[in-house]
Amino acid sequence: MDAHKPLLFVGDNKQGELQQIANDMRTCGWTVQHASDWDQAGLYLDKQPCEVGLAHLNPKHLPAKTELDELVDGKQTEWIALVDTPALGNCNVQQLIHSLFFAYHTIPGDAARLDSVLDHARAMARLSFSECGQNEQADNEYEMVGSTAIMRQLFADIRKIAAVDAPVLITGESGTGKELTARAIHERSKRAQGPFNAVNCAAIPANLVQSELFGHEKGAFTGANQRKAGHFEATAGGTIFLDEIGDLPLDLQVNLLRFLERHCIQRVGSSQEIPVDVRVLAATHVDLETAVAEKRFREDLYHRLNVLTIKTPPLRERQEDIEVLANFFFHKFRCEKSSRLTGISEQALTIMHQYDWPGNVRELINRMRRAMVMCDSRLIRPADLGLERRKSKRVVVTLEQARDKVEKNTIHTALMRNQNNVSRAAQELGISRVTLYRLLEKHHIPHAGKH
Numbered sequence: 001m002d003a004h005k006p007l008l009f010v011g012d013n014k015q016g017e018l019q020q021i022a023n024d025m026r027t028c029g030w031t032v033q034h035a036s037d038w039d040q041a042g043l044y045l046d047k048q049p050c051e052v053g054l055a056h057l058n059p060k061h062l063p064a065k066t067e068l069d070e071l072v073d074g075k076q077t078e079w080i081a082l083v084d085t086p087a088l089g090n091c092n093v094q095q096l097i098h099s100l101f102f103a104y105h106t107i108p109g110d111a112a113r114l115d116s117v118l119d120h121a122r123a124m125a126r127l128s129f130s131e132c133g134q135n136e137q138a139d140n141e142y143e144m145v146g147s148t149a150i151m152r153q154l155f156a157d158i159r160k161i162a163a164v165d166a167p168v169l170i171t172g173e174s175g176t177g178k179e180l181t182a183r184a185i186h187e188r189s190k191r192a193q194g195p196f197n198a199v200n201c202a203a204i205p206a207n208l209v210q211s212e213l214f215g216h217e218k219g220a221f222t223g224a225n226q227r228k229a230g231h232f233e234a235t236a237g238g239t240i241f242l243d244e245i246g247d248l249p250l251d252l253q254v255n256l257l258r259f260l261e262r263h264c265i266q267r268v269g270s271s272q273e274i275p276v277d278v279r280v281l282a283a284t285h286v287d288l289e290t291a292v293a294e295k296r297f298r299e300d301l302y303h304r305l306n307v308l309t310i311k312t313p314p315l316r317e318r319q320e321d322i323e324v325l326a327n328f329f330f331h332k333f334r335c336e337k338s339s340r341l342t343g344i345s346e347q348a349l350t351i352m353h354q355y356d357w358p359g360n361v362r363e364l365i366n367r368m369r370r371a372m373v374m375c376d377s378r379l380i381r382p383a384d385l386g387l388e389r390r391k392s393k394r395v396v397v398t399l400e401q402a403r404d405k406v407e408k409n410t411i412h413t414a415l416m417r418n419q420n421n422v423s424r425a426a427q428e429l430g431i432s433r434v435t436l437y438r439l440l441e442k443h444h445i446p447h448a449g450k451h
Ligand SMILES: Nc1ncnc2c1ncn2[C@@H]1O[C@H](COP(=O)(O)OP(=O)(O)OP(=O)(O)O)[C@@H](O)[C@H]1O
Pocket: 143, 144, 145, 146, 172, 173, 174, 175, 176, 177, 178, 179, 180, 181, 243, 285, 312, 361, 362, 365
């Protein structure tokens, strides 16, 4: 038995039954501290954390939920409610227990059972507490999460691409992690000690893009009162991430091409070429091939950029990652806010799997944040995510589409397991090499590996 088990007891200790419970818990080895009301309990916890609290809920003097919220959410204490059996029929009591308490115990009840509930609550408090500590260590602001074959392939590609110093084109829908991928490449590259500069080309007014990227000389244009270095010079020694490259005006695309070929820039208002050591990673969510066909994007620049490419997959194509990401962000936000939530309900997870996620991971993060603010029970429910009415939006897939998806994932996994060796992967899959090559073509799976 633990030598020291502190327990904060909130209630009128002159009431006979409550006094008896406090005494029983002392006998069971708990060091009972008494607080006559929630205010006193709050003051006590401010001075001294306590893993378990036992509080009498009297329906005649119930605190408002908002009053308890702060106390229960802001501290590392699990609370057990003590209630008289008839009080369990009171809606306000039910709601308070449901949203803020770990468990309840009816009075007078069985002391051994209460002791074991308190032990359990204490263990849970410890678990939550240490989990937060671990997350802080393991968590990195730019951590990429994903366990599906397609994401493992992406991580492998990032490692390979980080080892070279060539430009990279990152494509993918909005919110799929293009910038995060760029950061991951930078952090694993020999430029990691240098700056990483993310520039959204679509957010800069067309008439300013040139000077923003390449800088300008004093007097180059009205308002250019002094010489200014652009993003390229400011990123010397590091990596520049040009987001929404498809929106770069055509005349500026020439300058970017010149930089990629000669590693030199020219400031606006100067004909001098300045060498700058920067790696370019570019991203787009538009189809550059179409943009080239429509003459909105230079073909030579497209080919220059299209040597090393990475595609960040949409969330709906990696179903198993939905739960992994949801849990990752649940724990991350819970530690930030020290919330009392214990997890995500089965119904919420089911609806998350059925949903299409047009905004991808960014949308999932936003919905989880919303849910963790709105949720007033212990488990996140569909309504907290704002997804309750979307059940019917289930994407209809044909049997052939479903087969294709499984086929593609299976091939991906086999290739990864066999270090991209096509012969070995084909053998493992029980098909000929020729068939595997045909399937690689069919599913657009890159296979830079051995034969
Ligand atoms: N695999 C992942 N693991 C953890 N977080 C992720 C992952 N992918 C994306 N995110 C997070 O989702 C958010 C959106 O990612 P990011 O900005 O990289 O997307 P994007 O594709 O560049 O979007 P946009 O095209 O709209 O600029 C960020 O907060 C990012 O940290």
